[in-house]
Amino acid sequence: xxxxxxxxxxxxxxALPPWRPFIDPIALPGGTWWLTLIPLALLxxxxxxxxxxxxxKRYVPNVLLMTAQIIVAMALLAVGAHVLIxxxxxxLGG
Amino acid sequence: MPESHPDEQLExxxxxxxxxxxxxxxxxxxxxxxxxxxFVGVLGLFFGGVFIxxxxxxxxxxxxxxxVGQAGVGPTAFIVDRVHQSWFKVQDPNAPGGVRTPDPDxxxxxxxxxxxxxxxxxxxxxxxxxxxxxxxxxxxWHTPRRRPEQHDQRRTTDAQTTESPA
Numbered sequence: 001x002x003x004x005x006x007x008x009x010x011x012x013x014x015a016l017p018p019w020r021p022f023i024d025p026i027a028l029p030g031g032t033w034w035l036t037l038i039p040l041a042l043l044x045x046x047x048x049x050x051x052x053x054x055x056x057k058r059y060v061p062n063v064l065l066m067t068a069q070i071i072v073a074m075a076l077l078a079v080g081a082h083v084l085i086x087x088x089x090x091x092l093g094g
Numbered sequence: 095m096p097e098s099h100p101d102e103q104l105e106x107x108x109x110x111x112x113x114x115x116x117x118x119x120x121x122x123x124x125x126x127x128x129x130x131x132x133f134v135g136v137l138g139l140f141f142g143g144v145f146i147x148x149x150x151x152x153x154x155x156x157x158x159x160x161x162v163g164q165a166g167v168g169p170t171a172f173i174v175d176r177v178h179q180s181w182f183k184v185q186d187p188n189a190p191g192g193v194r195t196p197d198p199d200x201x202x203x204x205x206x207x208x209x210x211x212x213x214x215x216x217x218x219x220x221x222x223x224x225x226x227x228x229x230x231x232x233x234x235w236h237t238p239r240r241r242p243e244q245h246d247q248r249r250t251t252d253a254q255t256t257e258s259p260a
Contacts, residue, residue, distance in 0.1 A: 022141070023182070023204075025148035025211035033210040036146060040218060043142070047135035047225040050120075050128045051232045059131075 041070035102237050109234035113168045116226045119233035132229050139222035140167050147215015149178045150207035155191040160216045166223030166230075 019026075028036075045066035053059050105123065112119025117133030120126075143151050154161045154175045164171045182204050183193040196204050207215060 022144050023149050025150065025205065025207035025215065026146055028146075028211055028214075033214060036214050036218075039142065040139070040221065043135050043139045044221060044225065046131050047139075047229065050131035050135065051229055056127055059127075 037071065037074055038067075041067045041074075044070065102235055105233055105236045108236065109230050112226070112230045112233045115170075116167065116229060119230065123233060123236060132226075136167060136222050136226045136229070137170070139225070140164070140170065140219050143215040143218030143220075143222065144174065145215075146218060147212045148205065148207040149174065149182060150195070150204075151212060151215030151219055152178060155179065155193065156195070157216060160220055163220035164216075164223045166225075166227040167219070168226065171219070171223060 042063070045063045049059060049062045049066060053062050105119075108119040108122045110119075111122050112132075115133070116136035117129035117131075119129075120132055121129035152161065152164055152171060152174045161171070161175065179193060182196075182202055184196045184200060184202075185192060186194045195206050196202060
């Protein structure tokens with residue numbers, strides 16, 4: 001009764017089953033999806049450097065360096081795309 | 095001309111093991127630390143993708159080209175897809191492939207992955223598959239890595255060999 005009053009237009013949401021990990025998608029809070037780049041970059045570096053590094057004593061610094069390189073490169077690409085789309089393309093269009 | 099590696103060995107058995115379970119090929123080649131990192135990294139990415147995008151991130155029938163990349167993880171990807179197709183889809187003769195994702199009011203209850211979670215989940219799982227293919231190739235054309243001191247010793251020997259005829 002109370003939920004029907006509180007959620008008059010979202011009545012079906014109350015009937016949704018509870019979230020099941022690995023079956024249902026997670027609800028990424030708005031604007032935070034790009035944070036998933038960090039574990040992605042870290043895990044890519046973990047696997048790639050496990051194959052490439054000749055001396056495993058230098059493994060961890062190599063992984064951290066590659067992770068930082070990926071994140072910085074992606075940030076620079078984002079800045080470049082922003083400048084191109086928001087500033088340069090409208091300027092070219094007159 | 096490509097550089098030749100005289101130490102390079104063809105290891106098809108290790109490559110097959112690397113495809114069956116990520117990291118198993120390097121374990122068979124006597125590299126347990128590398129094997130652990132590969133296992134954790136590849137399966138961490140794959141199941142990280144399934145965690146973010148739900149099981150809908152792995153879908154051979156509706157997202158075929160994503161699955162081509164994800165298949166590099168090996169049987170794990172095919173098992174997850176099989177579970178997805180048989181437990182979380184409904185039979186529909188009109189749908190392509192004979193099955194489709196259930197509507198919200200149908201059984202089994204299933205929340206379809208859409209937008210960023212779906213894209214990111216599929217990306218994680220696909221990157222996992224592509225990285226595991228690199229590991230499989232590394233096992234297949236395996237070059238035994240020397241320790242740095244052995245490498246320096248080899249360099250010195252090579253330099254002496256080059257200098258001696260002169």
